[in-house]
Amino acid sequence: MIDLLLVHGTVITMDKDRRILQDGAVAINNGRIVAVDTTERLMGKFEAQKVLDCSHQCILPGLIDVHGHGGHSMFKTIAMENIDFWMPIMTNTYKHFVTDDFWYYEGKLSALERLKAGITTGVSVLGSMPRSDDPIFAINHAKAYAEVGVREVVCTGPCNPPWPHLFSRWVDGKRVTKEVTYEEVIKGAEAVIEALNHANHDKTRAFITPFVIVTSVDPSSPTSPARLYGLTEHDRYQAKKIREIARKYNTRIHSDAFGGMIHLAIQDKENALLGPDVHLQHCRGISFDEAKILAETGTNVSASPGFTQVHARTPIIELLELGATVAISTDGTSPSTSFDLFQAMRKTQFIHQAALRDEYYLPPGKLLEMVTIDAAKCIGWDDDLGSLEVGKKADVITVNLNQPHLTPEFMHVHRLVYQAVGNDVEHTIVDGKLIMEGRKVLNVDEGTILNDANEEARSTIKRAGLEKYMQPTKYFWGHARAYVDEKRYNEEDYDFTMQN
Structure with a gap:
């Protein structure tokens, strides 16, 4: 007697032969796939x-979202009219205005959205820049994912200089x-890895995650070759520390990279944050020689579709042709993206077809x-x-x-990629356990999660003074182009430094 048998579906295995079985079936026992064949x-x-x-x-492997952000689900679309300042606004909020419980309630909402979109494994970078001054944030987030039943890779580590940084905790309703x-945030990140890597019966993993692989250049856009002056002392020190932590805990490295960073990183070959144990998100605006470095070092790459790809494209086609492993991520959920990988696939295709005409x-x-x-x-x-094969973990979804x-x-x-959306996912199975059946979530009460998230989001928005970033401008209706025409963002009000 086995635990679960899925029958009479079209099974898309994603195995090495990419078999598709009509009237197919998948047998599951003790959390693993024991057979894939005809019904x-x-x-x-x-x-x-x-x-x-x-x-x-359709029966297919659970989708894997290799890059998203813990925290963002509470702030969907906030500051969209002020998108130039979105990063400092959000970073300041995470550094000073969220409670410890915020990470639990946001984790519940984030996991629920991913679950209902067929994502059985999601990577969560804690905050906009990762926050690791205390392990409680990551621990609360991971606890929420575990209760919902979705696999999570928790990513945290040091943000960018200058150091020291100011961070706030909320104790009895008061800000402290x-x-x-820098050494304290490194210790905090290590504590997260110790507590969470391979926890929850290996449904939770923890990667060491510096904000970017090189801290001395633009952290969110490509840097001109004219401004690539070589690695700083802190760049080298951070790479060495990250490498030491990854080796010590036998974990992987996750970070962001943009044009110019790979050229600089490879200058410290001993500690470069490149290689098969490294996964880099974005990689927008990298040069062809940088793409070759990524492929030659076996560095894994992911990219999410968005308007910024128009300015500086991730060379996905070139990376694939060079033999690199490349994944599509959502980078969800704020400011304007969801955890819907079906939509992300289509957007990615459109962007790169348009760019290459x-x-x-x-x-x-593909x-x-x-x-x-x-x-x-x-x-x-x-x-x-990642595939439906005998012996693998039984992470399975079906699409109606x-x-x-x-x-x-x-x-x-074709039907899945071109026409499906996340809401078409009917059943979700993680580790052999049915956690959504007929779109009804079984592990948790969905209504309670939504109510708690609404309450926590509103209180955080009020605490952080974000209401002004939620107001439409006078150009919101009836105009072809938006203008703000008022100063909502004052740099002196924010404890945030984008660069050295």
Whole structure:
């Protein structure tokens, strides 16, 4: 007697042969896949405690979102009219105006959204710049994901200089601000890894995550070659510390990178934050020689679609042709993106086809690989995740095709990539456990999560004074272009430094 049997679906395995089985079935026992075959064969072979009839559904591996942010789910669309200042506004909020409990309530909301969009594994960088002055934030976030039942990779580490930094905690409703050194945030990040890496029956992992791989250049955009002056002492010190932590705890490195950083990083070959154990998000505006370095060092890359790709594209096509592993991420959920990897696939395809003026780039099969098996490789979890194969963890989703926008039922991968959305996910299984059935979440009370999130978000917005960034401008309605026409953001009000 096995635990669970999914039958009568179209199984998209994502195995090495990329098999697609019509009237297929997946057998699950003790959290792992024990067979993938036709319904006729598996129904004749197994008896199951529960049988799920997946007629008119695709059965595929759970989607893997290799980069998103813890915290952002509470602030969706806030400061969109002031997008130039969005990063300092949010960073200041995370540094000074969120409570310890905020991370738990936001984690619940974040995990719930990912779950309902078919994401069974999600990477969460704590805050906009990662915050690690105390491990409680990551621990609360991971606790929330564990209760919802979604796998999480918690990412935290040092933000950028100058040091020391001011951080605030809220004790009995009062703000307590403390000056924190670089060494203290490193210790905080280590405490997170000690507490969370491989925790929750290995549904939780923790990676060491400096904000960027080189701190002395623009941290959010490519840097001109004319301003690449070589690595600073702090750049070298941080790379050495991050490498030491990764080795000490046998964990992986996750960070952001932009044009110019890879050219600089490779100058310290011994400690460069590059290689098979490193996953870099964005990589916008990198040069072709930098793309070659990433491919040659086996560094994993992910990118999310968005307007900034118009200014400085991640060379996904070139990286793939050079043999690099590249995944699509959401970078969700704020300021204007969701945790919907189906939409992210389509946006990614459109951006790169438009940039290269060639609509044949990134076929649907490649796009689906980039949110399943390639995504698993990016985070070093492809031994257990990313495909439906015997022996792998049973992270499985089904997508309901019995809807007008997904009918007729043929060319199933095309249908998923071009027409499906996150809300079309019908069932979600993580570690062999059914945690959403017929779009009803089973582990937690969805209404309670939403109510708690609304209450915590409103109190945080009030505490941080974010109401002014929620107001539409006079150009909101009836105008072709938006203007703010008022000074909402005053730099002196914010404890935030983007660069040295």
